[in-house]
Amino acid sequence: MTDDPRRPSLIDLFREEARTQARVLNDGLLVLDRAPNDAAALEACMRAAHSLKGAARIVGVQVGVELAHAMEDCFVAAQEGRALLDAAWIDELLRGVDIIARIGNDEDESARDAVGACVAALQARMARVAPHRAPLRREGVPSVAAGSAVSAPAPRAVIEPPGARADTSANADADDDATFNLLADALRAQATAPVVPATPASTATDTPAAPAGASSASSTTNDPGRMLRVRADNLDRLLSLSGESLVESRWLKPFAQSMLRVKRVQRDSTRALDQLHETLADLKLDPRAHAALEELRRLTAESQHLLAERLADLESFDRRSTHLSQQLYDAALQCRMRPFGDGTGGLARMVRDVARSLGKKVRWQLVGESTQVDRDILDLLEAPLGHMLRNALDHGIEAPAVRLARGKAEEGTLTLDARHTAGALLITVSDDGAGIDLAALRASIVRKKLASEDTAARLSEAELLEFLFLPGFSLRDQVTEVSGRGVGLDAVHDVVKRVRGTVRITQEPGLGTRVQLQLPLTLSVIRSLLIEVAGEPYAVPLAHVNRTLHVSRADIELLEGHQHIAFSGRRIGVVTAHQILDTAPPANEDGAVCMMVIGDGPQTYGVVVDRFLGERMLVVQPLDPRLGKIRNITAGALMENGDPVLIADVDDWLRSVERLVAGGELRHAQHGGALTAQRVVRRVLVVDDSLTVRELERKLLATRGYDVTIAVDGMDGWNAVRGERFDLVITDIDMPRMDGIELVTLIKRDPQLQALPVMIVSYKDREEDRRAGLDAGADYYLAKGSFHDEALLDAVRDLIGEAYE
Structure with a gap:
């Protein structure tokens, strides 16, 4: 098995699920704190604890199993009426929720100790719970004798809003010390509980009274300088929606252009009708025919007039809609922006400290501190800016004595400038130092065997400066605390490429050096080239596409086993996108191919695609982080018609091309080849409400070649089996909306599905549970308690065989 359940990826998935279930438990417990008998809240809490226990068991986090099991026992006892979750009990459960939110693995001693203490406290409370299902009454509340007057039950201790008066008349018979302890526990619970938004079920007594100064505070609601706290994901969503609106608005223009073609066709038909009228004018036709012809001419002229009016309205709407969408996007983008100065707070101190350590005097200038920068780009800039400034201090600005000898002020100037220009963010680091010694740079290139002496002598200044961005390249022969390792400009280059920007170095001998970064204003919208590969669209950022070509297969040459074409006076390698994306080649190949040129320098390649679909401005939709890094894919987007597209x-x-070249696995694209027979892959549907369990089972089966589809609960699974063909269904039992037993029953009762094999994988390992699953029609029952990879795979092979037919 290549995917060990204890691999960090699965542990990370478990942590994500633990945090999700902790939020569910936290919300449910806060509801139960107000309404202890709320059935929906109890059910939600019990299910969350149950799912967490199954997930913890499947990845081997025993402390999570113990804690979730203890919490589940409490909720079950409350559901059965054997226990009432009072304030102190809620405190213990909330303490358990806090532990769940940070639980990770068994090796964490502090987590084990915290879980042990919490489990012991919960078990101590459960030990006092009656084993039968009779509801427990509160201590201190008198029982109601038969025939006696019914008195109101004593309310639970609650925290009154500031200034409110607690009504304790109903608790007159309760012990004062017990009441004090209850209040103290409730106060501690309120102090440690996280703040959550009020739910619609909240009552007026749950809401604190407005402070006396509320009326004066409300007068500031129109203050333009007010600061509001908004979640970052809400801002991202707003920007995403506004970007989609901007993309959608630009669909109106081509639609209006197509309507102009309709108008031209109608104009031509009107002319043809006029010619017909003139031809028939001299003929003695029936008066009714003449009247019909005149009516037809009138209707045609009227429809042409109406179409012209509607087209004018459409063009006006197109202008207004595009303008409004642009304003909306700009306003949403502004919410995402931060002043450039927010990311440069520590640079002035860093420049001062480094200059002093080098014995240099430097005047620091920051220009464009208020320039607005996308927060994601600003977060990425901190390290590159530090590298660039340290390089300028160490390599550029001279020592005071040297500067004085050259007729300069002994204090050098180091400037960081940020501004918007031509729809991009331009960041410049400049100094008034000595510039770059090109002779020393050329000698270093030769000494490091990066080019021969003759080649280095022919390199232009711009070409020489490009070597400064190579990994490990430095003009320093000795490593110091400031430089010498060759990671500075290399790190800058990597970050700039990551955000689809450019970097350029210019210098003047004796006058200084300038490094310019040109970056996109935002990472949320990109201009892309849409291509099609194996019937699927892909988007390639235009910033990475050098050229698009239509090349005859005869122009693709085979040299030393590799394919090449002539491009810009040199030869570049050729590879197919099918090999990069590991898809089947097309069955029919024409005499010409669509090719895009990507990369730079010796790593320039022509990539053959099925066809070009045009250019689009796409709103970038980040992939779910739980998916991890997907090879060859960076993000997703939606096209105008709502279809998803992956961004390359x-x-x-x-x-990937370098790996294919190194392994000698490149397929040839000079001529078409018959498409190899495709093996039929068996399809498996995994139905489980636990993210961790779903992902583990999916990876187990997918690595063995099975085509796996997932469903998040029984209802989702039932809809899936009715809409698609599967060879096997693997399902849990306890799930929301529809449990596994009901799903199995529905499948086996359906005449078209009853032959479909169904396997139950559940944490319930009791004989009665196993019998219930098999009686419902399941073909196999596997307990998660004894779950391991080979057991599942053996069971799948027993039921449907290997992955390929």
């Missing part, structure tokens, strides 16, 4: 990671594509 061009750097990954280049690395």
Whole structure:
């Protein structure tokens, strides 16, 4: 098994699920704190604890199993009426929720100790719970004798809003010390409980009274300088929606242009009708025919007039809609922006400290501190800016004595400038130092065997400066605390490429050096080239596409086993996108191919695609982080018609080509080849409400070649089996909306599905549970308690065989 359940990826998935279930438990417990008998809240809490226990058991986090089991026992006892979750009990359960939110693995001693203490406290409370299902009454509340007057039950201790008066008349018979302890426990619970939004079920007594100064505070609601706290994901969603609106608005223009063609066709038909009228004018036709012809001419003229009016309205709407969408996007983008100065707070101190350590005097200038920068780009800039400034201090600005000898002020100037220009963010680091010694740079290139002496002598200044971005390249022969390792400009180059920007170095001998970064204003919208590969669309950022070509297969040459074409006076390698994306080649190949040129320098390649679909401006939709890094893909987007499209990671594509070249696995694209017979892959549907269990089972089966589809609960699974063909269904039992037993029953009662094999994988290992599953029609029952990879795979092979027919 290549995917060990204890691999960090699965542990990370478990942590994600633990945090999700902790939020469910937290919300449910806060509801139960107000309404202890709320059935929906109890059910939600019990299910969350149950799912967490199954997930913890499947990845081997025993402390999670113990804690979730203890919490589940409490909720079950409350559901059965054997226990009432009072404030102190809620405190213990909330303490358990806090532990769940940070639980990770058995090796964490502090987690084990915390879980042990919490489990012991919960078990101590459960030990006092009656084993039967009779509801427990509160201590201190008198029982109601038969025939006696019914008195109101004593309310639970609650925390009154500031200034409110607690009504304790109903608790007159309760012990004062017990009441004090209850209040103290409730106060501690309120102090440690996280703040959650009020739910619609909240009552007026749950809401604190408005402070006396509320009326004066409300007068500031129109203050333009007010600061509001908004979740980052809400802002991202707003920007995403506004970007989609902007993309959608640009669909109106081509639609209006197509309507102009309709108008031209109608104009031509009107002319043809006029000619027909003139031809028939001299003929003695029936008066009714003449009247019909005149009516037809009138209707045609009227429809042409109406169409012209509607087209004018459409063009006006197109202008207004595009303008409004652009304003909306700009406003949403502004919410995402931060002043450039927010990311440069520590640079002034860093420049001062480094200059002092080098014995240099430097005047620091920050220009464009208020320039608005996308927060994601600003977060990425901190390290590159530090490298660039340290390089300027160490390599550029001279020592005071040297500057004085050259007729300069002994204090050098180091400037960081940020501004918007031509729809991009331009960041410049400049100094008034000595510039770059090109002779020393050329000698270093030769000494490091990066080019021969003759080649280095022919390199232009711009070409020489490009070597500074190579990994490990430095003009320093000795490593110091400031430089010498060759990671500075290399790190800058990597970050700039990651955000689809450019970097350029210019210098003047004796006058200084300038490094310019040109970056996109935002990472949320990109201009892309849409291509089609194996029937699927892909988007390639235009910033990474050098050229698009239509090349005859006869122009693709085979040299030393590799394919090449002539491009810009040199030869570049050729590879197919089918090999990069590991898809089947097309069955029919024409005499010409669509090719895009990507990469730079010796890593420039022509990539053959099925066809070009045009250019689009796409709103970037980040992939779910739980998916991890997907090879060759960086993000997703939606096209105008709502279809999803994957955005290519061009750097990954280049690395994939390098691996194919190194392994000698490149297929030839000069001529078409018969498509090899495709093996039929058996399809499996995994139905489980636990993210961790779903992902583990999916990876187990997918690595063995099975085509796996997932469903998040029984209802989702039932809809899936009715809409698609599967060879096997693997399901849990306890799930929301529809449990596994009901799903199995529905499948086996359906005449078209009853032959479909169904396997139950559940944490319930009791004989009666196993019998219930098999009686419902399940073909196999596997307990999660004894779950391991080979057991599942053996069971799948027993039921449907290997992955390929």
